[in-house]
Amino acid sequence: MATYSRLPGSVALITLQNPPVNALSAAVRQGIVDTVQRALKDPKVTSVVICGQNGKFCGGADIREFAGPMLGPPLVPMIHAIEAVDKPVAAAIEGVALGGGLELALGCHYRIAHSKALLGLPEVTLGLLPGAGGSQRLPRLIGLTAALDLITTGRHISAAEALKLGILDQVTDNNVVDQAVEFVRRVAGQPLDSRRLSTLPCPPDVDSLLDKAMVKVRQRSRGALAPVACVQALMAAASLPYTQGMEKERELLTTLFNSGQARALQYAFFSQRVVGKWSLPSGASWDNSAARPISKAAVIGLGTMGRGIVVALALTGISVVAVETQEKQLAEASQAVPAMLQREAGRRGLATPPGVISFSSNLQDVSEVELVIEAVFEDMSLKLQVFRHLTSVCRPGTLLCSNTSGLDIDQLAAVTQSPGLVVGMHFFAPAHVMKLLEVVYGPRSSPEAVATAMQLGKRMGKVSVAVGNCPGFVGNRMLKPYLEQANFLLEEGATPQQVDEALEEFGFPMGVFRMSDLSGLDVGWRIRKEAGLTGPGVESTRTRQGRRYSPLPDQVCEAGRLGQKTGRGWYQYDGPGGRVARSDPWVHIFLEAYRAEHDLVARSIAPEEILERCLYALINEGFNILQDAMAAGPEDIDAIYVFGYGWPRHHGGPMFHAGQVGLGRILERLQHHHHNHPDVPHLKPSTLLRRLVAVGSPPVQKWREFINKERVHSQL
Ligand SMILES: CCCCCCC[C@H](O)CC(=O)SCCNC(=O)CCNC(=O)[C@H](O)C(C)(C)COP(=O)([O-])OP(=O)([O-])OC[C@H]1O[C@@H](n2cnc3c(N)ncnc32)[C@H](O)[C@@H]1OP(=O)([O-])[O-]
Numbered sequence: 001m002a003t004y005s006r007l008p009g010s011v012a013l014i015t016l017q018n019p020p021v022n023a024l025s026a027a028v029r030q031g032i033v034d035t036v037q038r039a040l041k042d043p044k045v046t047s048v049v050i051c052g053q054n055g056k057f058c059g060g061a062d063i064r065e066f067a068g069p070m071l072g073p074p075l076v077p078m079i080h081a082i083e084a085v086d087k088p089v090a091a092a093i094e095g096v097a098l099g100g101g102l103e104l105a106l107g108c109h110y111r112i113a114h115s116k117a118l119l120g121l122p123e124v125t126l127g128l129l130p131g132a133g134g135s136q137r138l139p140r141l142i143g144l145t146a147a148l149d150l151i152t153t154g155r156h157i158s159a160a161e162a163l164k165l166g167i168l169d170q171v172t173d174n175n176v177v178d179q180a181v182e183f184v185r186r187v188a189g190q191p192l193d194s195r196r197l198s199t200l201p202c203p204p205d206v207d208s209l210l211d212k213a214m215v216k217v218r219q220r221s222r223g224a225l226a227p228v229a230c231v232q233a234l235m236a237a238a239s240l241p242y243t244q245g246m247e248k249e250r251e252l253l254t255t256l257f258n259s260g261q262a263r264a265l266q267y268a269f270f271s272q273r274v275v276g277k278w279s280l281p282s283g284a285s286w287d288n289s290a291a292r293p294i295s296k297a298a299v300i301g302l303g304t305m306g307r308g309i310v311v312a313l314a315l316t317g318i319s320v321v322a323v324e325t326q327e328k329q330l331a332e333a334s335q336a337v338p339a340m341l342q343r344e345a346g347r348r349g350l351a352t353p354p355g356v357i358s359f360s361s362n363l364q365d366v367s368e369v370e371l372v373i374e375a376v377f378e379d380m381s382l383k384l385q386v387f388r389h390l391t392s393v394c395r396p397g398t399l400l401c402s403n404t405s406g407l408d409i410d411q412l413a414a415v416t417q418s419p420g421l422v423v424g425m426h427f428f429a430p431a432h433v434m435k436l437l438e439v440v441y442g443p444r445s446s447p448e449a450v451a452t453a454m455q456l457g458k459r460m461g462k463v464s465v466a467v468g469n470c471p472g473f474v475g476n477r478m479l480k481p482y483l484e485q486a487n488f489l490l491e492e493g494a495t496p497q498q499v500d501e502a503l504e505e506f507g508f509p510m511g512v513f514r515m516s517d518l519s520g521l522d523v524g525w526r527i528r529k530e531a532g533l534t535g536p537g538v539e540s541t542r543t544r545q546g547r548r549y550s551p552l553p554d555q556v557c558e559a560g561r562l563g564q565k566t567g568r569g570w571y572q573y574d575g576p577g578g579r580v581a582r583s584d585p586w587v588h589i590f591l592e593a594y595r596a597e598h599d600l601v602a603r604s605i606a607p608e609e610i611l612e613r614c615l616y617a618l619i620n621e622g623f624n625i626l627q628d629a630m631a632a633g634p635e636d637i638d639a640i641y642v643f644g645y646g647w648p649r650h651h652g653g654p655m656f657h658a659g660q661v662g663l664g665r666i667l668e669r670l671q672h673h674h675h676n677h678p679d680v681p682h683l684k685p686s687t688l689l690r691r692l693v694a695v696g697s698p699p700v701q702k703w704r705e706f707i708n709k710e711r712v713h714s715q716l
């Protein structure tokens with residue numbers, strides 16, 4: 001709703017009230033319509049200020065309402081009515097003015113903001129465009145170039161930047177409502193025509209800026225519809241009168257609304273928030289477990305991961321003891337880490353990085369910290385040695401965390417004095433940039449340890465997801481069948497390019513082989529060697545532990561091709577460290593020789609089969625993970641894949657995608673592929689998937705409840 005009050009003198013104050021972000025629900029829109037009418041009719045009122053309750057102007061349209069029929073007064077005529085008022089109307093912006101919130105402010109004649117406010121049109125991130133006149137009013141106010149940037153990226157900008165761009169009329173450090181009231185009193189009686197943005201001309205697109213932008217956006221968006229529609233809306237603003245521009249805006253918005261992509265992106269928005277409300281099978285959860293404050297931490301091992309973790313902690317204001325035993329690595333890290341920190345702090349607009357880092361080669365130096373993150377090589381015996389050492393050096397009560405990619409957290413906990421204080425904190429490379437953090441709880445991890453790691457992740461700006469302790473946890477466990485299928489497809493006749501192109505066409509920033517070359521092929525090779533999978537073995541080369549196995553990636557590594565770092569892998573590069581992947585005749589000859597050696601007849605494989613085999617195998621493992629209670633719900637898996645594995649956000653995440661494709665279809669295709677490849681257990685449909693199909697394929701939002709019920713009745 002919205003409340004109305006008349007301040008002493010002649011200013012009407014309209015306050016939006018819909019906690020927590022004053023989203024423009026039907027009740028708020030009705031409240032605005034009614035109160036604006038009241039201000040218009042009140043002869044004693046000469047000007048109006050619109051503000052939001054509890055220090056937040058408005059977070060935009062109420063996204064929850066998008067799922068059902070739109071009720072209440074529509075936004076567009078409501079904003080037009082405000083713009084048409086013949087008394088000055090100012091938006092007093094505190095906290096946020098996002099999406100429809102900023103569009104409401106653009107309909108006001110003046111905009112005054114607090115210096116800490118954030119403004120933006122983030123609709124594109126929800127699969128939409130600013131559909132309440134934002135795509136038509138903003139370019140009229142700040143020009144096409146700046147509007148294009150804000151609308152196609154959806155980025156939030158500071159009040160200072162908004163003032164510079166001309167979106168705001170005034171920025172204040174004081175009470176913004178008081179300032180706005182003073183402002184409108186001052187301008188009362190002045191002509192308003194030039195303040196009505198819809199009546200101003202839009203600058204024409206003289207340099208074909210928008211055509212160029214369209215080409216770029218199409219390349220960058222990898223199948224996402226909204227960025228393209230945003231540019232089309234701006235093209236309409238630049239070339240059509242306002243009314244026709246608005247018609248185009250509505251037409252484009254309707255198309256987007258009806259697309260699966262908007263539903264996927266809105267689901268992704270809510271899943272990001274759902275995972276923050278974590279719960280463990282033990283009943284411990286975000287609202288009944290207290291986190292400890294952390295101000296001093298240590299990182300052990302300053303390789304690729306350790307360096308990024310130190311930077312991420314220091315950016316949060318935590319003092320970090322950074323320990324590395326190799327002299328050369330320590331010397332390199334003590335040069336590289338401060339430079340990384342400075343760069344990242346600059347990128348985030350911080351003059352000086354808040355945290356203090358001290359470097360050491362001595363594990364004894366971590367004795368005073370409250371939390372340790374171990375990031376030494378992925379080697380269980382080494383990690384056990386480090387954990388034994390840590391438990392004897394650290395104060396009782398210190399949280400001991402491991403950045404392992406998939407080793408058993410419980411085994412590490414077992415060698416410490418307080419197993420309850422051991423959790424996994426699985427970062428993703430580069431650790432100071434990537435948004436995902438898997439917080440791995442073992443059977444003995446205490447709720448306090450989980451809560452502390454989850455909160456620390458949040459402080460570092462990560463999307464933290466609590467996951468159970470199983471080999472590979474959630475993300476890497478699902479990656480295994482995906483990679484496996486990609487290798488099998490090569491054996492059967494596909495090329496790395498064909499597999500990568502199919503996945504990139506789907507929306508991944510990089511296909512599986514380009515990604516493997518980037519990460520380094522030796523990472524997986526080392527893990528497979530440790531698991532005893534490589535080499536001659538007792539079974540045939542293409543069978544391990546009774547299942548189909550592809551030695552192709554091992555043989556590529558044996559040929560000294562470790563990916564970008566050696567300039568050769570599944571592709572060739574200009575040299576070691578090269579970035580541009582080019583098809584390599586060596587790989588094609590190698591694949592032909594391999595197929596000949598194993599009597600495999602290459603067949604032509606359609607992109608649809610590539611997608612089904614890779615994605616459905618990954619999705620099937622997701623169902624197994626839910627069945628094993630290693631993830632609390634599908635949202636957790638989807639957030640992991642969107643934020644850590646480049647799953648295209650406009651497909652929501654693997655589990656959401658399964659729902660969109662249709663669970664019956666996924667089941668039928670898995671059965672088909674498993675029938676053709678009975679020696680590939682990952683293609684065998686999971687019991688949970690079968691159960692969901694049997695009960696009529698409920699929507700993804702209902703799975704959590706279904707799984708819990710099935711568990712109670714021991715069906716899973
Ligand atoms: C025919 C139709 C015509 C339509 C016309 C189109 C209009 C327009 O162009 C479209 C839009 O405005 S699209 C909208 C464009 N706007 C945006 O994209 C802004 C989206 N919001 C944000 O980016 C962040 O929430 C803030 C930065 C506002 C606050 O961040 P923070 O302080 O870290 O807090 P937090 O944890 O993030 O959120 C707290 C709680 O609020 C909830 N909630 C939040 N916004 C909501 C909304 N709009 N709605 C509903 N709920 C919303 C959130 O789910 C959470 O709920 P929970 O139950 O407690 O979990």
Ligand SMILES: NC(=O)c1ccc[n+]([C@@H]2O[C@H](COP(=O)([O-])OP(=O)(O)OC[C@H]3O[C@@H](n4cnc5c(N)ncnc54)[C@H](O)[C@@H]3O)[C@@H](O)[C@H]2O)c1
Nearest residue numbers: 301302303304305324325326329375376377378404405429
């Ligand atoms: N590289 C990735 O993409 C990635 C992603 C997520 C998790 N991880 C995990 O993070 C951990 C580290 O991986 P990385 O890629 O940073 O490895 P890395 O080889 O780059 O670095 C490991 C560092 O640990 C140091 N080290 C070894 N023993 C030590 C000890 N006893 N005390 C202090 N330092 C010691 C090494 O000298 C080396 O500098 C592994 O468990 C790995 O599985 C890696």
